[in-house]
Amino acid sequence: MPTRLATVFGGTGFIGRHLVQHLASRGWRVRVAVRDPDGAGFLRPLGDVSQVVPVFAEITDEASTRAAVEGAQWVFNAVGILTEHGRSNFENIHLIGARNVATAAKAAGAKTLVHISAVGADSQSASAYARSKAAGEAAVRAAFPDAVILRPSVVFGPEDDFINRFASLSSFSPVLPVFVTDGHLFPSGQTGDCPLFGTGGTKLQPVYVGDVAGAALAAASSPDHAGKTFELGGPQVVSLKQLLELILATIGRRRLLIPLPLSVARLQALLMRVLPNPPLTTDQVKLLAKDNVVGQGVPGLADLGVVPTALESIIPGYLGRFRNPYAPVT
The missing domain is CATH 3.40.50.720 (NAD(P)-binding Rossmann-like Domain)
Incomplete structure (x- = not known):
């Protein structure tokens, strides 16, 4: 013993x-x-x-x-x-x-x-x-x-409340939000391309x-x-947009990514306060303003x-339940 x-x-x-x-x-x-x-x-x-x-x-x-x-x-x-x-x-x-x-x-x-x-x-x-x-x-x-x-x-893994939450959302929602701090901006002095996603939102590791x-x-x-x-x-730093793209590729789903400024996210969080377990709070929006x-x-x-350990070597093992059954096997 x-x-x-x-x-x-x-x-x-x-x-x-x-x-x-x-x-x-x-x-x-x-x-x-x-x-x-x-x-x-x-x-x-x-x-x-x-x-x-x-x-x-x-x-x-x-x-x-x-x-x-x-x-x-x-x-x-x-x-x-x-x-x-x-x-x-x-x-x-x-x-x-x-x-x-x-x-x-x-x-x-x-x-x-x-x-x-x-x-x-x-x-x-x-x-x-x-x-x-x-x-x-x-x-x-x-x-x-x-x-x-x-x-x-x-932190990611089989029971996480981050990767799993976005994968679950993508199984029924046609769009996924990317909360950005520097999107929706035209380059200085230009009127051409509009970088809606900026640098892709909060950076995570x-x-x-x-x-x-x-x-x-x-x-x-x-x-x-x-x-x-x-x-x-972990071994890689990814933007929130890159992370969502990886999740979608892993589960074989195509969804529209929508850039949302933090001001919109803050408003959504305020409206969600009445829920018993809100998926987003105003304090979490403040955290999103700074890279993690x-x-x-x-x-x-x-x-x-x-x-x-890399994301790609772990998440396919626990996101299978969210995988599109009609997606081709790669």
């Missing part, structure tokens, strides 16, 4: 479940700290009998957070939200929760804490999401100075979820990484010994 113990907060989430799988495959006992342990039962088969154990913990509650990290050598915080709902808001989850986990891990004597943040975390950002991520990083650093912070770009999980384990494995921040991006790519000279996957 394995004797090493790791606690994963947010283990039922997209990144968290892959992290649990990676830990279990390497012989770790994994305590999955979640609000609904019964709902996390699907994680148990990722390990041997009693190797993966879901336990109750609410990261905004100090007592349950302390109990969840007791005896753990490694602690991972993979909890994050993209939209706010009631008490599940950016401040509670990204700041207060992150601080509680870091404080509890330090008090429990954990050797390593890996905190998963996001590319674009910035205390001066117009986006509340990005500001809360930056505040969470600062709180983690204050409570656990040797913590390793990982900032992934847009999609990173495979398996690479993020691998990076988290690599970060925890060496004391050389203590106290460092790593930005994780790793910074130059910032340590990344290569520094953690992880070879980045």
Whole structure:
């Protein structure tokens, strides 16, 4: 039986479940700290009998957070939200929760804490999401100075909510929006071609979820990484337009791409606020105004010994359900 113990907060989430799988495959006992342990039962088969154990913990509650990290050598915080709902808001989850986990891990004597943040975390950002991520990083650093912070770009994989969302939309919608910041502009002094898409919208550096999980384990494995921040991006930078074109080519569908300025996207988000789970929020529109790519000279996957995985090698394996049945097989 394995004797090493790791606690994963947010283990039922997209990144968290892959992290649990990676830990279990390497012989770790994994305590999955979640609000609904019964709902996390699907994680148990990722390990041997009693190797993966879901336990109750609410990261905004100090007592349950302390109990969840007791005896753990490694602690991972993979909890994050993209939209706010009631008490599940950016401040509670990204700041207060992150601080509680870091404080509890330090008090429990954990050797390593890996905190998963996001590319674009910035205390001066117009986006509340990005500001809360930056505040969470600062709180983690204050409570656990040797913590390793990982900032992934847009994460893709079988359960992602980004590639899958656009593929699903393309299965019934004849048009797809490309939110642009510099489109609809005539070149200076010219009256000819109008570059409707500008540079193609927000630039992204999609990173495979398996690479993020691998990076988290690599970060925890060496004391050389203590106290460092790593930005994780895939091997290619693509515009939103290029990404949509890749998705359409993968699933064999032809759709009209429509350039929409962010002002229109902001109006759409305002109208969608009445929906219980809006597909676009005004805060997300603010995020789209800035490229989501790793910074130059910032340590990344290569520094953690992880070879980045290309989009083209992964997405065909999980977008099959959206494929046009009449498209020719290539």
